[in-house]
Amino acid sequence: xxxxxxxxxxxxxxxxxxxxxxxxxxxxxxxxxxxxxxxxxxxxxxxxxxxxxxxxxxxxxxxxxxxxxxxxxxxxxxxxxxxxxxxxxxxxxxxxxxxxxxxxxxx
Amino acid sequence: xxxxxxxxxxxxxxxxxxxxxxxxxxxxxxxxxxxxxxxxxxxxxxxxxxxxxxxxxxxxxxxxxxxxxxxxxxxxxxxxxxxxxxxxxxxxxxxxxxxxxxxxxxxxxxxxxxxxxxxxx
Numbered sequence: 496x497x498x499x500x501x502x503x504x505x506x507x508x509x510x511x512x513x514x515x516x517x518x519x520x521x522x523x524x525x526x527x528x529x530x531x532x533x534x535x536x537x538x539x540x541x542x543x544x545x546x547x548x549x550x551x552x553x554x555x556x557x558x559x560x561x562x563x564x565x566x567x568x569x570x571x572x573x574x575x576x577x578x579x580x581x582x583x584x585x586x587x588x589x590x591x592x593x594x595x596x597x598x599x600x601x602x
Numbered sequence: 603x604x605x606x607x608x609x610x611x612x613x614x615x616x617x618x619x620x621x622x623x624x625x626x627x628x629x630x631x632x633x634x635x636x637x638x639x640x641x642x643x644x645x646x647x648x649x650x651x652x653x654x655x656x657x658x659x660x661x662x663x664x665x666x667x668x669x670x671x672x673x674x675x676x677x678x679x680x681x682x683x684x685x686x687x688x689x690x691x692x693x694x695x696x697x698x699x700x701x702x703x704x705x706x707x708x709x710x711x712x713x714x715x716x717x718x719x720x721x722x723x
Contacts, residue, residue: 496664529709538697538713539648545707582648586708590663593648 497521497585501594507602514570516597518583523563527587530559530568533596534579542581543568573599604628606698606714614692614721620685623675624698624714631674632656636701637681638710639672643694653701654681688721695719 498521508514518528526546531539541550543559546566556571570577578601583594610622624637631637639651652662654672662670671684685692696719700712 527707529707531710538699538716539710540713541709541711544704544709544711548704548707550709550711584648584650584710589661590665591650591708593650595647 496590497524497588497592499583499585499592499594501581501583501597503597504595505598505600507600508573509602510573510575512573514573514577514599516568516581516599518561518566518568518594520564520566520585520587524585524587526562527585528559528561528566529584529586530557531582531584532577532579533582539582570599604700604712606700606712608696608698608714608717610717610719612718612720614688614719615723616689616721617687620683620688620692620719620721622683622696622698622717622719623680624682625678625680626700627679629700631679631681632676634703636661636703636708637674638699638701639683640697640699640710640713641694642697642716643691645691646694649694651683651685651696690721693719693721 500519528546530543533539547559580596580598605627607625614620636653638653654660669686695716697716698714699710702711
């Protein structure tokens with residue numbers, strides 16, 4: 496199975512900050528990388544697919560980049576509703592696997 | 603709009619079979635999508651269980667494959683999960699989701715709200 500490792504595990508930015516979350520795959524996955532946002536008690540929500548494509552309806556302050564093994568999710572100008580846990584997920588090879596999550600919490 | 607809703611028992615006894623159904627509204631499960639099950643437990647985070655295509659082809663997580671059944675019920679626009687011989691380690695929130703193929707990339711674009719299943723006697 497492909498191991499997905501996110502960093503950091505948590506961070507405490509302020510509203511308006513630029514936030515960067517990284518995800519590393521244990522082997523190359525081309526651009527088969529998705530990012531999800533999950534709030535407590537809710538299902539994950541797709542933000543970014545194919546490493547850099549913004550899902551319909553997702554604010555443009557969210558962006559993704561990377562290919563191969565190293566990927567980044569950036570939130571440009573953190574909003575109060577962005578405090579949540581973020582997960583990366585690879586869809587290069589079965590079984591799909593997720594990162595352990597990065598919790599973005601209020602400072 | 604397309605919505606997914608999980609249903610099934612919230613409590614299952616050890617060694618018994620966990621059975622869940624996902625009802626899909628707003629789209630036909632015979633459309634060109636895969637339909638997936640994912641679970642989330644505190645100890646293991648998010649775990650993809652498996653997916654089934656519109657034609658019934660299935661892809662299973664090898665860690666669960668021997669205990670797992672995923673099936674389609676096209677007459678009721680539902681798909682189902684069966685997991686046999688459950689233990690406490692199978693306690694989790696179970697989600698169903700649409701596994702969409704977009705220009706060659708798979709992504710889980712729509713999710714049900716999730717249902718908690720506890721394995722306990």
